[in-house]
Amino acid sequence: MNADEMARELASLGRRVAALEATARPPAVPAMLxxxxxxxxxxxxxLGGWDGQxxxxxxxxxxxxIRSAPADASAGVLAALANPTRVRIATELxxxxxxxxxxxxxxxQPSPGQLFHHLKELLAAGVVHQPERGTYxxxxxxxxxxxxxxxxxxxLRPSVPWEDS
Known part of the structure; x- marks a missing residue:
């Protein structure tokens, strides 16, 4: 292999490595640690895909x-999530x-009234929002x-629920 062929092969190899590296890590990854x-x-x-991005x-x-943050704001979010239906709503959204x-x-959900009650709690806490009427x-x-x-x-959950009783 002469010097020109070696240079072309090396350039090709460089392009393939660059393409592999570009697909291995999304461009928006912060320097985590x-x-x-x-x-x-x-x-x-x-890090992950969500809503096409x-x-x-x-x-x-x-x-x-963390310890000096206002307890009311934290409690409001935790209270909104302290219901299985509201957690399911959040996970679906x-x-x-x-x-x-x-x-x-x-x-x-059998009752629209119950669903709206749960959505109202999540909206008040800022966990979800309504980008347009009827959509969450x-x-x-x-x-x-x-x-x-x-x-x-x-x-935070106990590994064996019945051990705490």
């Missing part, structure tokens, strides 16, 4: 910031925006934080 984390910090992050989210908060009729069908959704900037809350709950 590249930054220096101080002691007493909590980091949560997420790639979402990447990273939050780092100090323990003192994490898939895509839905109309009231679609939500009622997915949840097998999770705001883009709330997708990964809401998934993170639901993920953290999995770690």
């Amino acid at each position: 590249d930054q220096h984390l101080d002691a007493d910090t909590v980091l949560y992050a997420g 790639t979402l990447a989210w990273q939050v780092v908060r100090g323990w003192d910031e 994490l898939r895509r925006r839905l109309t009231t009729a679609e939500l009622a069908q997915r949840l097998d 959704a999770v705001r883009e900037q709330h997708v990964i934080p809401l998934l993170s809350v639901l993920c953290a709950v999995l770690d």
Whole structure:
């Protein structure tokens, strides 16, 4: 192989490697742990496809910031999610925006009044919003934080429910 053929082969190889690297990692991925984390910090992050786009989210908060946050605001969100039907509504809306009729069908909700009650609680807490009349959704900037809350709950549950009684 002469020098020209080797240069062409090397250039081809470089293009193939670049193409592979481009597909291996979405362009919006933040440098998750590249930054220096101080002691007493909590980091949560997420990455995934949602609503036709790639979402990447990273939050780092100090323990003192978390512990000194207003309890009323946190309790309002947790209270809104403290109902199995409302958690199901939120998880369905994490898939895509839905109309009231679609939500009622997915949840097998017998009473429109009950569904509206649950939606009102989630709206008041800011967990969901109404982008247009009769349609409900999770705001883009709330997708990964809401998934993170639901993920953290999995770690807070007792491993064997009957051991706590």
